Amino acid sequence: MEISIAAEKLFSIGSFPVTNAFLIGFLVSVSLMLVSVFVSRRLTLVPRGVQNVLELIFEGLLGFIDSVLEDKQQSRKFFPLITTIFLFVLLSNWVGLLPGAGTVGLAHMQEGHATIVPFLRSTSADLNFTIALSLIAVFVIQFSGIAALGIIKYGQKFFVSPFHKPYGLGTIMGLLELVSEFAKLLSFSFRLFGNVFAGEILLVVMLHLVPYFIPLPFLFLEVFVGFIQAAVFAMLTLVFLKMAMTEAAH
Amino acid sequence: MEALANLGIDWKLLTAQAVNFLILLFVLRRFAYRPMLDFLEQRSDRIEQGLKDAEAAQVKLAQMEEREKATLAAARSEARSIVEAAEASAKKRDAERLIETEAATKRFTEEARVKIEEEKQKALTEAKQEIAQVVTASVEKILKETVDAAKDQDIIKKSLH
Numbered sequence: 043m044e045i046s047i048a049a050e051k052l053f054s055i056g057s058f059p060v061t062n063a064f065l066i067g068f069l070v071s072v073s074l075m076l077v078s079v080f081v082s083r084r085l086t087l088v089p090r091g092v093q094n095v096l097e098l099i100f101e102g103l104l105g106f107i108d109s110v111l112e113d114k115q116q117s118r119k120f121f122p123l124i125t126t127i128f129l130f131v132l133l134s135n136w137v138g139l140l141p142g143a144g145t146v147g148l149a150h151m152q153e154g155h156a157t158i159v160p161f162l163r164s165t166s167a168d169l170n171f172t173i174a175l176s177l178i179a180v181f182v183i184q185f186s187g188i189a190a191l192g193i194i195k196y197g198q199k200f201f202v203s204p205f206h207k208p209y210g211l212g213t214i215m216g217l218l219e220l221v222s223e224f225a226k227l228l229s230f231s232f233r234l235f236g237n238v239f240a241g242e243i244l245l246v247v248m249l250h251l252v253p254y255f256i257p258l259p260f261l262f263l264e265v266f267v268g269f270i271q272a273a274v275f276a277m278l279t280l281v282f283l284k285m286a287m288t289e290a291a292h
Numbered sequence: 293m294e295a296l297a298n299l300g301i302d303w304k305l306l307t308a309q310a311v312n313f314l315i316l317l318f319v320l321r322r323f324a325y326r327p328m329l330d331f332l333e334q335r336s337d338r339i340e341q342g343l344k345d346a347e348a349a350q351v352k353l354a355q356m357e358e359r360e361k362a363t364l365a366a367a368r369s370e371a372r373s374i375v376e377a378a379e380a381s382a383k384k385r386d387a388e389r390l391i392e393t394e395a396a397t398k399r400f401t402e403e404a405r406v407k408i409e410e411e412k413q414k415a416l417t418e419a420k421q422e423i424a425q426v427v428t429a430s431v432e433k434i435l436k437e438t439v440d441a442a443k444d445q446d447i448i449k450k451s452l453h
Contacts (some may be wrong), residue, residue, distance in 0.1 A: 047298070049300055059302065068312060071316040074320070078324030081324070081330075082324045085327065100329070125320075126316060171309040171313075174306050174310035178310060222447075
């Protein structure tokens with residue numbers, strides 16, 4: 043049993059190292075694209091099969107986004123980002139729960155003893171992905187805030203003159219806000235990584251300790267955690283977006 | 293940098309993941325979200341339209357029923373008045389005809405009576421004349437043998453007075 047915080051390298055294309063997490067991310071996106079394109083190509087007025095499921099997800103998400111942003115136009119604008127985050131994170135979390143995750147892989151000699159490099163590793167259990175996604179989310183949040191309020195009004199959220207009403211206190215609060223914008227990056231990426239990675243480790247450890255039945259409740263727990271983390275990432279992005287686009291209340 | 297490497301952070305992989313996600317985002321937005329949302333909107337519009345149409349149809353149906361009822365009522369009352377009028381006119385005509393018939397009968401009877409009376413008078417006069425003649429002739433016959441001229445004259449005179 044080998045536990046590695048970093049995603050393991052399977053092979054290289056040129057100088058680019060293809061890790062198991064990256065491979066899974068790639069496969070998840072390709073299958074997501076295929077299913078979505080396939081379904082949206084043959085939409086029928088009376089929904090059937092997969093269309094039902096996608097419609098349920100889409101309508102629920104659109105309703106939720108609408109309830110937060112309170113603007114139909116903006117809901118439609120940000121719907122793709124929020125939905126893609128949710129779907130992609132959800133699927134990559136759940137892929138890590140498939141049988142074979144962490145156990146089936148390339149035999150690998152490391153420091154004199156044999157280990158396995160698993161083929162399946164949840165994309166979310168790789169910091170490269172969670173940081174990349176957080177960067178995108180935070181960038182979109184900042185950019186939307188600036189676009190909605192203008193650079194001066196947006197900047198006034200963080201740089202408050204100490205000679206106005208709360209005198210100095212506002213200035214400190216503004217600076218704290220600025221720090222928290224950067225903290226978002228860390229909290230976003232490490233929350234998702236930590237939860238999913240810990241879940242995978244937990245399952246592997248449980249499997250090694252008691253192979254039958256005992257890991258089942260943990261498996262259910264991890265299914266739930268995978269959903270919750272996807273929802274949290276998407277919802278937080280949405281809420282931060284709304285906050286960024288709202289004028290400061292001072 | 294050492295710490296980042298220990299966490300497995302590799303800028304090449306990080307960029308690749310970001311690009312991967314962005315490609316997914318744009319492909320889904322172009323080929324899935326937009327058609328799907330448009331479709332959902334279309335359908336909800338259509339359902340709304342359908343509901344509105346159904347409501348309008350119901351209102352129209354109620355109006356039609358109302359109108360039908362009104363028309364029926366009007367037709368019924370008209371029919372009744374026509375029948376009443378027909379009955380009244382029939383009764384009137386019956387009465388007229390009765391009066392006419394009565395008058396005609398009376399006239400005929402009257403005429404008949406007058407004619408009978410005339411006939412009777414005529415027959416009476418004729419009978420009188422004939423009887424007188426017969427009597428005269430028979431008297432003449434009887435008297436011619438027993439009565440002379442003087443007596444004859446006397447009788448003529450008497451009968452003339």
